[in-house]
Amino acid sequence: MELDERPILYSYWRSSCSWRVRTSLLWKNIDYNTIPVNLLVNEHKSAEYTAINPMQEVPTLVIDGNTLTQSLAILEYLEETHTEKPLLPSDPLTRAKVRSLVGAIAIDTQPAQNLRILKYVGDEKSQDWAKHWITWAFEGIEKQLSSTAGNYCVGDEVTLADVCLVPQVFNARRCGVDMSRFPIISRIDANCVKLEAFKLSDPYAQIDCSEPKGT
C-alpha cells in the first residue's frame, strides 16, 4: 500500500489506548492515516507488526520519520512537538494533577481489564472481572475528581486526563458498570463527547469498526 507523508497510526477501533492517541491527533488537527490492526485475529502478533511494536500492542504511531509505541509516551511526544492546543497545562503542579488522573486510569484501571488479561481470565469470568476492577478504580477516581474537576477532569480545559477518561467510561458501560454511582465521571464524559475530537475518535467512527453502534 502506498501512503502519503501523513503520520500513520496503527490502531484497533475498540482499543482504549488507540482511542487516546486518535483523540490527541484530532484535537491538535494533525491529519493522519490509519492502518487497522485486528486484535481479534492476532494481527498484532504477526512478525511484521512485532518488528515495529515489540510488545505486540496497539497503538503505534509513525511520525516525523520515527516509530513510537505506548500511548502515554506518544501523547507526551505530541505535547512536546505539537504545542498548539496543548493537552497538558503549563505549571508543574497542575500537570502533576493531570498526570495523576492519567495514571489512575491508564495504570490502575485499563491494564486490569485489557483484552489479553480478559482472555486469560476466561470467557465465563471476564465480564465480572472487568466490572470489579473498573468499579474499584472509579471509586477512587471519582473522589480524586471531586477536588480537581470543573467542566473537565482538571478545571475547565480539556487535558490528557479527559483523553484517557472517555475510552475508560466506554469500557465501563460495555461491561455493565453502574455509572450512576459516578456522577462526576459521567458529567465529564458527557461534556467531552460533545467535542469534535472525541466524536471523530470514537470507536464507531473508525474505518475498521466491525459492529453497529449499540450492540
Added chain:
Amino acid sequence: MELDERPILYSYWRSSCSWRVRTSLLWKNIDYNTIPVNLLVNEHKSAEYTAINPMQEVPTLVIDGNTLTQSLAILEYLEETHTEKPLLPSDPLTRAKVRSLVGAIAIDTQPAQNLRILKYVGDEKSQDWAKHWITWAFEGIEKQLSSTAGNYCVGDEVTLADVCLVPQVFNARRCGVDMSRFPIISRIDANCVKLEAFKLSDPYAQIDCSEPKGT
C-alpha cells in the same frame, strides 16, 4: 509526629511504585522523610490516608507544599521542578523511547501483578499468575531494549526507564521468572544496582523492611 520541612514520602518498602520515587529522589539528592504505609495491614485503606490518596495506594509525595500521587506523575514532576541530574533526555524522540519503556514496565507489567490483583487471584494461583505476566512482558521489553540499550535502557545514561526496570526485575526474581532468558534486562539491572541511588532505594534498605534479605 513532628516533621521538618523536607518532602514526605508515604512508602511501603516492597512496593515497586514507591521504589521508583525513592530512586528519583535519591538520584537528584533530594533529602526526604519516609512515612511507612503497611499495605499488609491495610494502612493504605484508612480514612486518614484515603484523604491524601483517594486511590489508596503508595506512594504519595508531599513536596513544595503539594500532595502528589501516582508514581509516574511524581517522577515527571520531579523532572520538571528539579532539573539537576535529569532522568529524561532532552530531545523529544529519545524521551519518547524512554517513556515507551516506562510504559512497557509500569503499564504492561507491574499492574498485572500488583498486590491487590494477586490477592484477588488468590494465594494458590498468584505466583503462577505473576510469573506468566512478567515473563510475557519481559519478552517484549527484551526485544525493545535490543534496539535502545547501552549500559542502561536507553543508551549510556540512567533514565526513568531504569528507575522502573530495577523494581520490576526484583519482582520477577521474587516470583521465580527465569531471568537467564533476558540477558539485556539482567545486564542493565546489574549495572543499575551498583549505583548509590539504587542501593539506597532498595527495599531491604528501608526503615519499614520487615524481612531479612534473601527470604
